[in-house]
Amino acid sequence: MLELINVSLNLDGDKGQVEILKEINLTLKEKKIYVMTGPNGGGKSSVAKTIMGIYRPTDGKILLDGMDITQLGITDRARLGIGYAFQQPPRFKGMKVGDILNIAASPERETNVCDLLYDVGLCAQDYLNREINASFSGGELKRVEIASILARNLRVAVFDEPEAGIDLWSFQKLTETFENLNKKYDTTIVIISHQERILRLADEVILVSNGTISEITSQEKILGEIERLDSRCDCRNNCSLGGNINVECDR
């Protein structure tokens, strides 16, 4: 459904052009849940922004249902049903939660903004009329950001570390919300995450590091590897700089 073919991305850095993504090839299939993971700075957000049209690829092609959308801007891609929940959402002086949700709400879907807020664990009566300004906490901001994506009628939704800053109590609710979005509306979901519990939602796991896709694999395999790395516990116990020996290393 969504295809990235040989996508490369260079951006202007402080010292001239930097290569951010190298020949990314990725096919997202209808109605699946993908989890994208990998080391910090590996290029996950850059892949997401390239899908959304925030970054234009230096090379390569992006197809949506076979249509070449490489040259389309953000607005057009949004209207074709691509959505992206920011890793660091902006705040807006003077705009209320309700305003953003009403802009986001797709006219062809019966959306109730109160339900949307409930889905991300916020109480509508407390939040609908609140300005998304500096008084918003990090977690509250992330929740509103997620709600703004849930409001839309999307073919592909990319969530960039949605769990960051979300408390443990709401975590369960959030994973249910993703599953529901996927089942009820047939939306293909990509979740960028470092969390084991999110990994467990994945039909496929996409590993991104050094600006490339190093592996597309299953959650079982990834979780197995994490366990192995952990149980070896090398760094903790054999650290040349000293430290507590015999720390408990199991999760």
Added chain:
Amino acid sequence: MLSAIDKKILAEVADLHEIPHGAYNIRKNGEGAGRNTTANIDIVTKKDKPGINVIIKPGTKGESVHIPVILTEGLEDLVYNTFEIGAESDVIIVAGCGIHNSGSKKAKHDGVHEFFVRKGARMKYVEKHYGEGPGSGQRILNPKTIIEVEEGGVAELEMIQIKGVDHTIRDTEVRLHKKARLIVTERLLTTSQQSAESNITVELTGEDSTAQVLSRSVAQDDSQQVFHLNMRGYAKGRGHIQCDSIIMDKARVSSIPEITAFHSDAQLIHEAAIGRIASDQLIKLMTLGLTEKEAEDTILQGFLK
């Protein structure tokens, strides 16, 4: 009699669609065009100079006074208005000035408003400025507002100029006595070649007085804005100025802060920021399907609300 143009201007500056309830005084092209007083609110014409005295009896609650000014021809109008807000009263005063200039002569309204907010009284003052008209004549508004807030009084000012005024110099001076409070919200939008200057001076003279000034502006095209917000603390008290401007196109904005403390328990803060619309705000709204222009308008509308 009020014409269709007059009515449109009244709706813009005073949210009035009909003749208002309560006390009012409508001034049109330098002359009185209607007045109503109530049992608690008296309005009398000044004898020594153009203008009115508005006298609100102590203890008057929940009443309003509308004093719109309409200019529909090239004319230079100057008024002096004095407001006596009686002790323990709670009132809203809506002053607005609308200019419809269809000619080539200058239309100018300079108003000097002086307020005495007596002990324990609460006043909300709303001032909207609006200009329109196809003529080449300039539309100029220079309001001067002087406010004295006595012990325990509250003055809440809302000053809005969103459209069509070519030049404005706005001077506001406020003196706060013991436990008096001031809340100022200013909204300003300038476009094309317009220029606007806002000078606000607040003196915290009484113990435990507090002042909060929140100014937001948008400068577009070749317009120019200057803000000089000045807070002076003479006693234990708190003052906070926040001045936020969005600059676009070839506009120019200066924000000149001044805070002075004459007392070691005076706490004064000044925050000023000027910048273009944050690109991540634009991008966020575009990812929701808005065009860049729609996103920009949405952000500006929210910012100036």
